[in-house]
Amino acid sequence: MIAVAPGLDVAPELRARLADLFGAYDEALEQGDFECWPEFFTENCFYQIIPRETYALGLPLGLLQAESRGMLADRVAALRKTTLYAPRIVRRLVGSIVLRAIEPDGMRLSASFAAFQTMLNEPSQVFLCGRLYDRVVDDDGTLRFAERICVTDATLVPISLVFPI
Amino acid sequence: MIAVAPGLDVAPELRARLADLFGAYDEALEQGDFECWPEFFTENCFYQIIPRETYALGLPLGLLQAESRGMLADRVAALRKTTLYAPRIVRRLVGSIVLRAIEPDGMRLSASFAAFQTMLNEPSQVFLCGRLYDRVVDDDGTLRFAERICVTDATLVPISLVFPI
Amino acid sequence: MIAVAPGLDVAPELRARLADLFGAYDEALEQGDFECWPEFFTENCFYQIIPRETYALGLPLGLLQAESRGMLADRVAALRKTTLYAPRIVRRLVGSIVLRAIEPDGMRLSASFAAFQTMLNEPSQVFLCGRLYDRVVDDDGTLRFAERICVTDATLVPISLVFPI
Numbered sequence: 001m002i003a004v005a006p007g008l009d010v011a012p013e014l015r016a017r018l019a020d021l022f023g024a025y026d027e028a029l030e031q032g033d034f035e036c037w038p039e040f041f042t043e044n045c046f047y048q049i050i051p052r053e054t055y056a057l058g059l060p061l062g063l064l065q066a067e068s069r070g071m072l073a074d075r076v077a078a079l080r081k082t083t084l085y086a087p088r089i090v091r092r093l094v095g096s097i098v099l100r101a102i103e104p105d106g107m108r109l110s111a112s113f114a115a116f117q118t119m120l121n122e123p124s125q126v127f128l129c130g131r132l133y134d135r136v137v138d139d140d141g142t143l144r145f146a147e148r149i150c151v152t153d154a155t156l157v158p159i160s161l162v163f164p165i
Numbered sequence: 166m167i168a169v170a171p172g173l174d175v176a177p178e179l180r181a182r183l184a185d186l187f188g189a190y191d192e193a194l195e196q197g198d199f200e201c202w203p204e205f206f207t208e209n210c211f212y213q214i215i216p217r218e219t220y221a222l223g224l225p226l227g228l229l230q231a232e233s234r235g236m237l238a239d240r241v242a243a244l245r246k247t248t249l250y251a252p253r254i255v256r257r258l259v260g261s262i263v264l265r266a267i268e269p270d271g272m273r274l275s276a277s278f279a280a281f282q283t284m285l286n287e288p289s290q291v292f293l294c295g296r297l298y299d300r301v302v303d304d305d306g307t308l309r310f311a312e313r314i315c316v317t318d319a320t321l322v323p324i325s326l327v328f329p330i
Numbered sequence: 331m332i333a334v335a336p337g338l339d340v341a342p343e344l345r346a347r348l349a350d351l352f353g354a355y356d357e358a359l360e361q362g363d364f365e366c367w368p369e370f371f372t373e374n375c376f377y378q379i380i381p382r383e384t385y386a387l388g389l390p391l392g393l394l395q396a397e398s399r400g401m402l403a404d405r406v407a408a409l410r411k412t413t414l415y416a417p418r419i420v421r422r423l424v425g426s427i428v429l430r431a432i433e434p435d436g437m438r439l440s441a442s443f444a445a446f447q448t449m450l451n452e453p454s455q456v457f458l459c460g461r462l463y464d465r466v467v468d469d470d471g472t473l474r475f476a477e478r479i480c481v482t483d484a485t486l487v488p489i490s491l492v493f494p495i
Binding site: 166167177180181184188189192195254257258279281283285286288289290 | 425443
């Protein structure tokens with residue numbers, strides 16, 4: 001369930017809709033359905049993967065950054081062409097999702113995540129963990145991410161970061 | 166919360182009942198209450214642990230397979246007799262559960278999982294991760310798994326797989 | 331969503347309030363807002379981190395124990411002074427939360443957790459996993475932990491246990 005910050009009054013239906021958004025996002029990535037991935041974002045979205053250290057200092061530059069749905073689609077195209085794709089599986093696990101605030105420009109949510117990587121003929125390993133900071137808006141009746149900032153706990157992030165988080 | 170795929174209309178009560186099923190299953194395994202484990206399945210269930218590679222190719226043979234509640238009970242009996250039981254603890258963590266479809270033969274759900282293993286006097290380690298593909302039915306008023314396929318990301322799975330996932 | 335044990339009849343509102351408590355707790359720790367941490371507990375709370383082995387034997391002594399909100403505040407003060415604080419990030423991931431029983435002295439809940447640790451310039455690693463056993467009470471209109479017992483699967487727990495779980 002989506003947890004709600006103290007003082008926020010949120011209808012059960014909204015909690016359910018938000019849970020469905022996160023669930024559908026997980027499901028799409030899990031199925032390797034990367035072509036659908038940009039559809040979870042608004043046209044003028046902001047997507048970033050940034051180490052905690054950089055984020056905490058307020059520095060703007062992430063390891064990966066996209067400022068529109070088109071740029072996300074470009075990333076998917078790049079991912080499809082990379083030879084790194086086939087031999088590994090990335091497994092994401094997202095913890096409890098908290099609706100922290102409802103602001104004029106959208107709903108602010110956050111959740112911790114861990115990602116595991118499995119190379120061919122090797123055991124699964126943790127390869128990344130951190131916190132997602134999201135801004136979700138109602139985009140003509142559909143909930144979409146206007147912003148997803150993936151703040152990674154590690155400063156050095158492995159190359160397989162080409163995968164969407 | 167159980168997330169629901171786009172287009173499915175599901176009553177809050179059903180979401181809650183499904184969450185309760187998954188929660189009770191987790192709780193039973195966590196308590197080491199393996200004798201109760203087969204009770205979560207229908208009489209003619211299908212339970213399988215299968216590597217992603219094999220599953221993706223459509224090959225039928227899993228690392229472990231049971232085709233009835235009785236076969237699950239046999240597995241528990243075997244587990245109780247194995248000398249591997251005592252010295253390790255298996256910890257399961259399940260991510261968000263998605264209700265993907267409601268079909269005539271049951272509800273299709275999936276969820277990612279990670280399992281951690283702790284050997285005596287050693288630190289905890291990831292030992293397995295993957296995705297659960299479930300079919301849940303209403304069995305005379307009780308929700309039960311008619312099918313649970315645990316697809317593991319790793320092809321080589323450690324011996325402690327004797328534990329229910 | 332908070333899952334509920336078979337036979338318990340729980341209003342959706344209570345499920346939501348419990349989810350919010352766990353979500354707010356996660357969020358506070360995630361933000362490094364340790365000064366707020368004692369506020370999640372009752373004045374005469376019991377907080378303990380104890381290895382599974384010791385807990386299963388019924389032995390009382392944990393690796394860390396606090397028997398009041400004041401003692402938790404002391405821990406935070408100690409944590410703020412330790413030189414171990416800066417160079418590592420602890421990431422907690424909590425699985426599905428099960429409301430196991432409603433008793434005269436409070437609601438009994440449990441959930442599995444994994445914690446990951448990231449040292450400066452190193453990749454993230456699992457450092458602890460186990461199960462939380464909680465007793466939650468309504469403390470003048472606010473849900474609070476009257477008891478949180480963190481049972482760790484590993485017997486040897488790393489020094490970074492100074493962090494709240």
